[in-house]
Amino acid sequence: MSMMWPLASSALTSSLPTRPIPGSYGLPLLGPLKDRLDYFWFQGTETFFRSRMNTHKSTVFRTNMPPTFPFFIGVDPRMVAVLDCASFSTLFDLSVVEKKNVLVGDFMPSLSFTGDTRVVVYLDPTERDHARVKGFCLDLLKRSAKTWVSSFLSNVDAMFDAIELEVAKDGSSNLLVPLQKCIFAFLCKSIIGADPSSSPDVGDNGYVMLDRWLALQLLPTVNAGIIPQPLEEILLHSFAYPFFLVSGDYRKLYELVEKQGREVVERAEAEYGLSQHDAINNILFVLGFNAFGGFSVFFPVLLTTLGRDKTGLRGKLKEEVRRVLKTRGESKPSFESVREMELVRSTVYEALRLNPPVPLQYARARTDFMLQSHDAAFEVRKGELLCGYQPLVMRDPVVFDDPETFVPERFMGGGKELLRYLFWSNGPQTGTPSVENKQCAAKDYVVETACLLVAQIFNRYDEFVCADDNTTVTKLEKATDSGKE
Ligand code: HEM
Numbered sequence: 133m134s135m136m137w138p139l140a141s142s143a144l145t146s147s148l149p150t151r152p153i154p155g156s157y158g159l160p161l162l163g164p165l166k167d168r169l170d171y172f173w174f175q176g177t178e179t180f181f182r183s184r185m186n187t188h189k190s191t192v193f194r195t196n197m198p199p200t201f202p203f204f205i206g207v208d209p210r211m212v213a214v215l216d217c218a219s220f221s222t223l224f225d226l227s228v229v230e231k232k233n234v235l236v237g238d239f240m241p242s243l244s245f246t247g248d249t250r251v252v253v254y255l256d257p258t259e260r261d262h263a264r265v266k267g268f269c270l271d272l273l274k275r276s277a278k279t280w281v282s283s284f285l286s287n288v289d290a291m292f293d294a295i296e297l298e299v300a301k302d303g304s305s306n307l308l309v310p311l312q313k314c315i316f317a318f319l320c321k322s323i324i325g326a327d328p329s330s331s332p333d334v335g336d337n338g339y340v341m342l343d344r345w346l347a348l349q350l351l352p353t354v355n356a357g358i359i360p361q362p363l364e365e366i367l368l369h370s371f372a373y374p375f376f377l378v379s380g381d382y383r384k385l386y387e388l389v390e391k392q393g394r395e396v397v398e399r400a401e402a403e404y405g406l407s408q409h410d411a412i413n414n415i416l417f418v419l420g421f422n423a424f425g426g427f428s429v430f431f432p433v434l435l436t437t438l439g440r441d442k443t444g445l446r447g448k449l450k451e452e453v454r455r456v457l458k459t460r461g462e463s464k465p466s467f468e469s470v471r472e473m474e475l476v477r478s479t480v481y482e483a484l485r486l487n488p489p490v491p492l493q494y495a496r497a498r499t500d501f502m503l504q505s506h507d508a509a510f511e512v513r514k515g516e517l518l519c520g521y522q523p524l525v526m527r528d529p530v531v532f533d534d535p536e537t538f539v540p541e542r543f544m545g546g547g548k549e550l551l552r553y554l555f556w557s558n559g560p561q562t563g564t565p566s567v568e569n570k571q572c573a574a575k576d577y578v579v580e581t582a583c584l585l586v587a588q589i590f591n592r593y594d595e596f597v598c599a600d601d602n603t604t605v606t607k608l609e610k611a612t613d614s615g616k617e
Pocket of ligand 1: 231235252253254255266269273323418419422423424425426427430489490492493494556557558569570571572573574577578
């Protein structure tokens, strides 16, 4: 393994051979349609990228990406795929790419979904509002640090109490609903200081409202797998869904932020110069899309990865968690104690490597430049859209040994060097989110929170087992010797 592969930068003088970008977009309408059917149906996302990478013998190539024909007339599906660590890292080099309106590609969900505000994820750092809103988000997270941990742990405990009851009663419990309720309540409390249970409708159904709102925005671009083909192609991937289907939900969530998050909204207005309307829409987006959406994808993967393991990982994690808590005399994990849990942390990093929760990242060439993969340089024209499929990039064999295997210790000791190639946050794990870049504002919070979750499981339980093929908890054995009373 060569650990010191340079990350691509147009500034590097390259000795790599120059190649034209392989691949073509095919005939008008038919090319995009074929690629769309391959992507969603005939091949599936992973094979779609992998087979083209093999055909072209290149990690950089041209391809169409959905959504396409017939009703996405204004959407240009033509992309340049970037599928190794070197070329993918170009997506973070804002001197050569811009990130305006490209969160999910050339397609952009209607602004009605965000109350007619172009929220922070759609803004390029050259736009004045990006610094205002990102600065506000970074500040929001910093100020919420204290409530973050207590609110998270109390909601995690409530979630496990519910799961325990069901396992005792029925022998198993699906963790998705209790987990989403936990994430929703914890984020409302820590981000806006709100208690959603005081508003009955949002308290009971807030997480479902967010699920619906997320689904309608993302359906044209994701493999839903909820109805058989070709119905999925016809009904879910052929047109954008209108906002009015969820406008009632959005209004209720908006009112929750407006009323219960007044202090936070006022700070956005006074210190960051945002209008009240833009502040609320941004808070709702960060809470609902980035935070709720991100955790709702990542935590089930993390929990089932632990619960299905058959290599003895749970025993090792339990030993580490209990040892650190005991030495520190703590009955519950904290940000400080999880910093001492090296295996817990490395396990979280490895779960993020193999399952990056936001699989696709896009960026548009700001200028003509030379794009570098590990083995070649390619001429990219201003305006071309780059598309990175992160699950393949995170299994780049040039960077990661035994890349397909889950190796919980991978990022321990000397393995920490590899953190500069861990990209789940839209930037290297060694980077720092700022108003000048587009890295996830919660890069560190997400990792710490995931570590807290793992630590609290092994603080509470001697054994935690999940089914091999779904998100059901099948066994929970309470701890007999943890610090917990
Ligand atoms: C597992 C959870 C999370 C994941 C996987 C995640 C992932 C990401 C990714 C991939 C991006 C970049 C999107 C792009 O431009 O292509 C991003 C941006 C962002 N995330 Fe996160 N995120 C998570 C949680 C959070 C949380 C908890 C917050 C705040 C409370 C947050 C705030 C933001 C913000 C403000 C941006 C926009 C950054 C900018 O435009 O400069 N994220 N996130």
